[in-house]
Amino acid sequence: MDITPLHKRHSEPLISIQALNACRILVINGKGGSGKTTLSTNLAAWLAKRGESTSLLDADPQGSSSHWIKQRPLELPFIYGFKIESSSRTTLSFQLRAPKSTRWLVTDAPPGLSGLALDDLVRDHDLILVPVMPSEIDIRASARFIGELLLTQNMRRKRRPIAVVANRIRQQASAWVRLQKFLQSLQIPYPANLRDTQNYVRAYTEGRGIIDYPQQAYARDREDWESLMNWIDAQNREHQWLKDEAAHELTPSEISREGTAQG
Numbered sequence: 001m002d003i004t005p006l007h008k009r010h011s012e013p014l015i016s017i018q019a020l021n022a023c024r025i026l027v028i029n030g031k032g033g034s035g036k037t038t039l040s041t042n043l044a045a046w047l048a049k050r051g052e053s054t055s056l057l058d059a060d061p062q063g064s065s066s067h068w069i070k071q072r073p074l075e076l077p078f079i080y081g082f083k084i085e086s087s088s089r090t091t092l093s094f095q096l097r098a099p100k101s102t103r104w105l106v107t108d109a110p111p112g113l114s115g116l117a118l119d120d121l122v123r124d125h126d127l128i129l130v131p132v133m134p135s136e137i138d139i140r141a142s143a144r145f146i147g148e149l150l151l152t153q154n155m156r157r158k159r160r161p162i163a164v165v166a167n168r169i170r171q172q173a174s175a176w177v178r179l180q181k182f183l184q185s186l187q188i189p190y191p192a193n194l195r196d197t198q199n200y201v202r203a204y205t206e207g208r209g210i211i212d213y214p215q216q217a218y219a220r221d222r223e224d225w226e227s228l229m230n231w232i233d234a235q236n237r238e239h240q241w242l243k244d245e246a247a248h249e250l251t252p253s254e255i256s257r258e259g260t261a262q263g
Helices: 036-049 064-071 114-124 135-152 155-158 174-187 198-205 216-239 252-262
Strands: 001-006 014-016 022-027 055-056 082-085 097-098 104-108 127-132 162-167 193-196
Touching: 001 064, 014 127, 014 216, 022 036, 022 216, 036 055, 036 064, 036 104, 036 127, 036 162, 036 198, 036 216, 055 064, 055 097, 064 082, 064 252, 082 097, 097 193, 114 135, 114 162, 127 216, 135 155, 162 216, 193 216, 198 216
Parallel strands: 022 104, 022 127, 055 082, 055 104, 127 162, 162 193
Antiparallel strands: 001 082, 014 097
């Protein structure tokens, strides 16, 4: 097992994520290419922007979130970034560590997890986000994965909040309409639809999140993220994962307005 810090700043000793006083968010889909990195990196950027101590764990062998962290400008709010090198001798869940000061943890999970490996990751996280891409194949695969996710032992023992985030999905597409009906039958919300725009491509290339751009051209995308962050914050208030709520400084709309004003 190898945990590699992705920054030069000195960090405190790492502890198991099971011991963190934090909201631990798992970004996962059974299929690769679902938009996990877009969701993980922008989520981490938004949390860091509002002054939260944020860690981003890249457990995906492709390493896309790790690449993003390495490109992140030093003048932007700091994010602890770590690359998790998987070991065949140890289950992934036992490898996950983060600084003790972490208050929000975002894990970019590897694709294709099932069985005990999936169940272990569910156990070690408080909230689950499933990104879905627009193709018929992706939507069908996501529906199957969500079904498997809900049947894991730890999910049945204690239902974690779970939401679907639509990436580049056309609202009237027949497959999306069917997925919506499936989600509604399971009472799974879909609080945000991230549009198909080059803004996300630019943000990834520059190591930034949508929230790091105050320009008007990003206003619609910030609104999408406000919707998602409002849902996440509502879950945190309800479940009280963070023992010290004073760490939460600004609401999503306040963060968005602050960034626009600075521009």
